[in-house]
Amino acid sequence: MDRGRLTSLLARERDSQVRRNPRSAAAYAQADHLFGRVPMTWMNKQAAGFPLYLESARGSHVVDLDGHEYVDLCLGDSGAMAGHSPAPVTEAVMRRLATLGGATAMMPTEDAEWVGAELTRRFGLPRWSFSLTATDANRWAIRLARAVTGRPKILVNSYCYHGSVDESLIVVGDDGEGVSRPGNVGAPCEVTLTSRVAEFNDVDGLERQLAHGDVAAVLMEPALTNVGIVLPEPGYLDAVRRLTRRHGTLLINDETHTLSAGPGGCTGAWGLAPDVVTIGKAIGGGVAVGAYGLSAELAAAILDRDDLDLVDMGGVGGTLAGNALSVAAARATLEHVLTDSAFAQMTALATRFTDAVTKVIEAHDLPWSISQLGARAEYRFVRPAPRDGTSSARAADAELEDYLHLYLANRGVLLTPFHNMALMSPATSAADVDRHSEVFAAAVAELLA
Ligand code: PMP
Known part of the structure; x- marks a missing residue:
């Protein structure tokens, strides 16, 4: 991978997120009474330097303060695994x-x-x-x-x-x-x-x-x-x-x-x-x-x-x-x-997600891997998948993660900020998964072009 190309694509995606989200950026800039400008300091884990603010959410989709709608594969890092406001x-x-x-x-x-x-x-x-x-x-x-x-x-x-x-x-x-x-x-x-x-x-x-x-x-x-x-x-x-x-x-x-x-x-x-x-x-x-x-x-x-x-x-x-x-x-x-039958459907969607990501990894012979655990799946920048925490921690690549997160967000897909994780809810659809697959493939293709 050409690191210089990654750096310039990341800068482009950062700019794009700033331009697309003036209301979120302004809300963050005005949050003088919050420690670190956020309700909880981990909300500063954001690739563009400010968090996207939540306007509304239903099922597997969220809408930000600037009116952009996203397929939400983050689902509140599991807090909204049941889907938003079921x-x-x-x-x-x-x-x-x-x-x-x-x-x-x-x-x-x-x-x-x-x-x-x-x-x-x-x-x-x-x-x-x-x-x-x-x-x-x-x-x-x-x-x-x-x-x-x-x-x-x-x-x-x-x-x-x-x-x-x-x-x-x-x-x-x-x-x-x-x-x-x-x-x-x-x-x-x-x-x-x-x-x-x-x-x-x-x-x-x-x-x-x-x-x-x-x-x-x-x-x-x-x-x-x-x-x-x-x-x-x-x-x-x-x-x-x-x-x-x-x-x-x-x-x-x-x-x-x-x-x-x-x-x-x-x-x-x-x-x-x-x-x-x-x-x-x-x-x-x-x-x-x-x-x-x-x-x-x-x-x-x-x-x-x-x-x-x-x-x-x-x-x-x-x-x-x-x-x-x-x-x-x-x-x-x-x-x-989150019933027994819902899990069967959620797991099938996570498998669909995993299969699509695997295809991209294989098509480009990338040294990456993806692991699935029922309704959740996560990609990692190492192959084979790590067998312990320390080797998995070493495989982190902050710049690459930021690039993928921003590229996806700017095209309507949210991953969990701390992960390359996708979680399926009972409200998630095959079309939601396919939207990720399409944008992920495009992000990788642009990176390697
Ligand atoms: N256990 C595990 C496995 C977790 O992943 C987390 C949060 N990511 C927690 C506990 C803590 O959850 P909370 O922050 O809601 O207390």
């Missing part, structure tokens, strides 16, 4: 807010038990509790794991992402041991005091770390999804379960993104047997909700402990967690939108 969720939210009233009242509603039972059907774990984010589900699962095992450390995979969880900001260093993740903001203590790390797909590395006997839980995605998609090799997840059991370590599967694998995420699709599942984002159909599920044995062991304050200020809890509005939204999403 009718059953809108109705359930309106019913709760307007008809019945009472979004949050420090009182349970019957929807919560329905959602718990449905999550049990999907993931196998029988006892559920709610949060508002996947981050908090992970935080509280970690606390429970420490409490019940009496061990101090959490093990994660290098270049994982589980939200802003202190214990997870660790990567494998040059000597094979853990070091703080670059950029870690205000760590409460040296991360190696709280954490251990192993590469994904590295059974020996995992065993070496667990052998210290101080790991309360392994917190992992069954497939990495935040550094490209890194799929498990045959036997790896079985080995993880065998080793965690042997070393008295709990296993937490974070299914926040890997829900894409099917109605019960990878846990359901691959018959996994974790002690805890954590989840968030998609299950609220766009409304904030997270959840964690515990095995019966683990739930009983925790509830039996008189010394743990689970009710007041002991460290697990959020005032709005499990609120009436968020569980109403989760119920509508799981009952009517």
Whole structure:
């Protein structure tokens, strides 16, 4: 690839985005009262130097403040995996807010038990509790794991992402041991005091770390999804379960993104047997909700402990967690939108997406790859697809990513800013996928011309 050509095409696409979006650019320029000019600092991850502002969204499409319509393959990085404002969720939210009233009242509603039972059907774990984010589900699962095992450390995979969880900001260093993740903001203590790390797909590395006997839980995605998609090799997840059991370590599967694998995420699709599942984002159909599920044995062991304050200020809890509005939204999403049959259709579309990208990669003999996990797929600038987080992180190419993101956005297709990821919702159509295929092929052809 001619890097000079990439740089000049990127500049052209940046200019084009600036010219096409004067209202978004102006809104950003005027946002003096926001830290970093955005509602949340990650919204500054934008190739053109300002974010596109949202005007409206329905199904698989969004419209920006300047009136451009996009095929949305980002879907709020999974938060809108159900599609934007699906009718059953809108109705359930309106019913709760307007008809019945009472979004949050420090009182349970019957929807919560329905959602718990449905999550049990999907993931196998029988006892559920709610949060508002996947981050908090992970935080509280970690606390429970420490409490019940009496061990101090959490093990994660290098270049994982589980939200802003202190214990997870660790990567494998040059000597094979853990070091703080670059950029870690205000760590409460040296991360190696709280954490251990192993590469994904590295059974020996995992065993070496667990052998210290101080790991309360392994917190992992069954497939990495935040550094490209890194799929498990045959036997790896079985080995993880065998080793965690042997070393008295709990296993937490974070299914926040890997829900894409099917109605019960990878846990359901691959018959996994974790002690805890954590989840968030998609299950609220766009409304904030997270959840964690515990095995019966683990739930009983925790509830039996008189010394743990689970009710007041002991460290697990959020005032709005499990609120009436968020569980109403989760119920509508799981009952009517992200259903078993919806997943079959979403996965078929992701396969259509993957096939089209593969054709382009092969036609130009590019050293790129694409990995699919059910309803989501992601391309990476290395071939074969990486087998662990560190090698996948090394394959990042910021300039190339920015070029593709801008080229696609300027022609009506949105990818997730932090990924080359495409996610299918129940509202996504074959025409949506084909629009990406066409524009992606054109972007590559222009780059290589
Ligand atoms: N777990 C995983 C696997 C994630 O990808 C993310 C967010 N990308 C989170 C947890 C945290 O989700 P949230 O930011 O909604 O808390």
